[in-house]
Amino acid sequence: MIHWSTEKIEAFQQTLLAWYDKDGRDLPWRRDHDPYHVWVSEIMLQQTQVNTVMPYYTRFMDWFPTVNDLANAPEEKLMKAWEGLGYYSRARNLQKAARQIVDDNHGQWPTTVAGLLDLAGIGPYTAGAIASIAFGEPVPAVDGNAFRVFARLLEIDADISKPQTRQLFEQVISTIIPADRPGDFNQAIMDLGSSYMTAKNWDSANSPVSAFDQAFLDGVEDQYPVKTKKPRPKRIPYFGLVIQDGDRYLLEKRPSTGLLANFWTFPLIKQETLLARLDEPETVTEEQLVTLLTQKVAEDYGLNLKLTTRPGKQVTHTFTHQKWLITLMDAEWQGTLDLSYFPGEWLSTADFERLALPKVQDKMWQRVKSEG
Structure with a gap:
């Protein structure tokens, strides 16, 4: 790992911030330093692209100013x-945090x-x-x-997939971040990482900080950051009942509790x-699965249905550690369904517009709607 002198740190700060002042992205949450605006935007930006977030952020602020x-x-x-943003535990x-601020802290933000x-x-x-942008605390946002960015600038070869590596980066960046403009510095790093120093198709030759980019100077950018691949x-497989x-x-x-907690979906059965009911599940036929x-x-819902497989591909949806493959099943029945043991209710297509539906349900619904 390369260590910079005080003079090089100051030169880097000046170069980076001059570029940010001229070319930093004009984003709605950057137009002031309100901690509420910074906070909501940062939570939305977790796992989500900036262009996707912007209309959500605008609507969110209209609804909850x-x-x-x-x-x-x-x-x-x-x-x-x-x-549509997914990862609903974020919302x-x-x-919960808003209630902590309002109820426990009497409306005052921790700084x-x-x-x-x-x-x-x-x-x-x-x-x-939040601390650096809204309150000027000279701390990194890693x-x-x-x-x-810093793995390439300093050729840091610690594996960023390991939790302990964060502390190393925080220590290193803390020696470089300027005390007078920490928020702008952190946002400049964000912009640099999403433009000239992206994960793929980077353009370090034209980067405003190319002279400080050791991995670029050594021709080894493809080796940084070091990261162990996640398992697929x-x-x-699921069955979704239409x-x-x-x-x-x-x-x-x-x-x-669990994935999609409190959301409405077509009944989903893993x-x-x-297969757990079979002595030899590896030999099961499609007909046996439908019977089971x-x-x-x-047994579970008290619903007596005739189920048939809907033609076409499975509906697929990937969470962080799981990929659901859903076979849609059409249902027929006689008389009136007794919903005494069913954890849900009949909902009209108009209700779908009113309720928040998870992405996987929207995918199932779009498939059903398109096929009539």
Whole structure:
């Protein structure tokens, strides 16, 4: 790892901030240093691209203009505002933290990393971003961009997939970040990492800090950052039940814990729960699976249905560690369905517009809607 002199650190600060002042991105949450604006934008930007976030951020601020509005918002409206961004625990933690600020802190924001870390859903990166941008604390905000930028600048060969590596980067960046403009410095690093120093197709030759980029100067940019590859998401087959009555569909409300907590979806049944009933699951036929599924639906939900496989490809959706492969099943029945044991209700297509639906349900619905 390369170490910089005081003179080189000062030169780097001046070069980076001069470029940022001239060419930094004009983003709606950068037009002031309000901690609420910084916080909401940073939470939205987790796992999501800037261009995707901007209209969501604008609508969110229209609906919940202050932290007090967010704290007191109905959950249904909050989930609707977040619909499409995914990782819905982020939205729930936003509201939990808003209530901490309003109720526990009497509307006052913590102004340091240490204080911000006490709020729900705020980790080291977000705390660093808020503390530096909104309150001027000279602390780094270490995200994927910062890992990549500083790994190349200084040829840091520590594996960024390991939790302990964050501390190393924080220590290194803390010696470089300027005390007078820490927020601008962190945002400049974000912009640098999303333009000239991207993960792929970088353009270091034209980067404003090319003279400081040791990996570029040594021709080894492709070796930084060092990162162990994540295992591929586990493939999990499901059956999704399309139970229709005119213009309404039977949807279940998911449990209050786990993936898609409290969201509405077509009933989803994991294939492995059916295979667990067999002595030799590896020899199961499609006909046997449908029979087992029919039995389980009757046992768990009290619904007597005739199920047939809907033609076409499976609906797929990838979470961080899982990839769901959903076979849609059409249902027929006689008489009236008894919903006494069913954890949901009939919902019309108009209800779909009102409720926040997770992406996987939207994918299933778009498939059903397109096929009639």
